[in-house]
Amino acid sequence: GENVEQHPSTLSVQEGDSAVIKCTYSDSASNYFPWYKQELGKGPQLIIDIRSNVGEKKDQRIAVTLNKTAKHFSLHITETQPEDSAVYFCAASHPNTGNQFYFGTGTSLTVIP
Amino acid sequence: EPEVTQTPSHQVTQMGQEVILRCVPISNHLYFYWYRQILGQKVEFLVSFYNNEISEKSEIFDDQFSVERPDGSNFTLKIRSTKLEDSAMYFCASRIEWGETQYFGPGTRLLVL
Numbered sequence: 174g175e176n177v178e179q180h181p182s183t184l185s186v187q188e189g190d191s192a193v194i195k196c197t198y199s200d201s202a203s204n205y206f207p208w209y210k211q212e213l214g215k216g217p218q219l220i221i222d223i224r225s226n227v228g229e230k231k232d233q234r235i236a237v238t239l240n241k242t243a244k245h246f247s248l249h250i251t252e253t254q255p256e257d258s259a260v261y262f263c264a265a266s267h268p269n270t271g272n273q274f275y276f277g278t279g280t281s282l283t284v285i286p
Numbered sequence: 287e288p289e290v291t292q293t294p295s296h297q298v299t300q301m302g303q304e305v306i307l308r309c310v311p312i313s314n315h316l317y318f319y320w321y322r323q324i325l326g327q328k329v330e331f332l333v334s335f336y337n338n339e340i341s342e343k344s345e346i347f348d349d350q351f352s353v354e355r356p357d358g359s360n361f362t363l364k365i366r367s368t369k370l371e372d373s374a375m376y377f378c379a380s381r382i383e384w385g386e387t388q389y390f391g392p393g394t395r396l397l398v399l
Contacts, residue, residue, distance in 0.1 A: 207387055216290075216377050216390040217329065262329060273319065273342060274388060276329040 175200040177265050179277025186253050187285050194280045196263035197245040203265040206246050207274070208237060211260045220261075221248070253284045288312045290391035292378050298397045299368055307363045307394045309378030318361045319379040319388060320353065322346070329377065335361065368398045 176199040186192050198206075204225035209217035223230045223237045223246065230237050234253075239246040250257055260281050264274040291310045299305050311318050320332040333343040335353055352364045361380075365372055375395050379388040 205387075209390070214392075216292075216392045219387055219389065222387055264329075273331040273334055273344075274321075274329075275331070278328045 311380030315380035
């Protein structure tokens with residue numbers, strides 16, 4: 174089955190700096206890659222997603238890049254703010270497995286004011 | 287904005303007892319999921335449900351687990367005889383159609399003593 178690896182497990186940045194979180198996946202059939210933000214005591218909230226026919230997607234301060242050949246995708250947060258502090262999860266899915274999501278292990282991001 | 291809701295938010299039970307976790311997916315969604323997250327670990331897929339039947343389940347979802355959509359709005363996860371290792375946060379998710387993203391509820395924290 175699919176295996177998603179995520180790095181780093183923890184990340185601290187100064188407010189205003191950029192943060193990058195990287196994920197790799199194993200199954201080349203995976204074609205959908207969402208990123209979720211999870212705040213303490215809450216469920217994962219979708220922040221951005223990308224499909225395999227797109228190499229990059231951007232939404233204000235958040236961007237995701239996908240390299241299908243290397244089977245990795247990354248989340249980029251620019252101009253970080255304290256409210257960006259949370260755990261971020263990447264995931265991968267493909268139709269052959271009922272579109273279930275395979276999650277990475279999560280990255281705890283701390284933005285230092 | 288429509289959202290997935292879950293009840294209860296917290297549940298404490300004795301080992302061997304039955305628990306039912308409840309979810310109300312977004313009203314026009316057709317696909318439903320249960321995931322769990324053991325403290326400090328990644329979110330893991332349990333089961334997917336479509337057209338009133340299980341479409342896929344993981345190896346975690348053994349005979350102690352069952353799901354049901356008893357009416358047009360609720361989606362439940364039952365654990366017949368809880369074990370200590372069932373202690374986790376359980377998330378319900380739903381999506382409107384094939385290939386679209388999943389929206390997660392806030393979770394139920396289950397503690398088995």
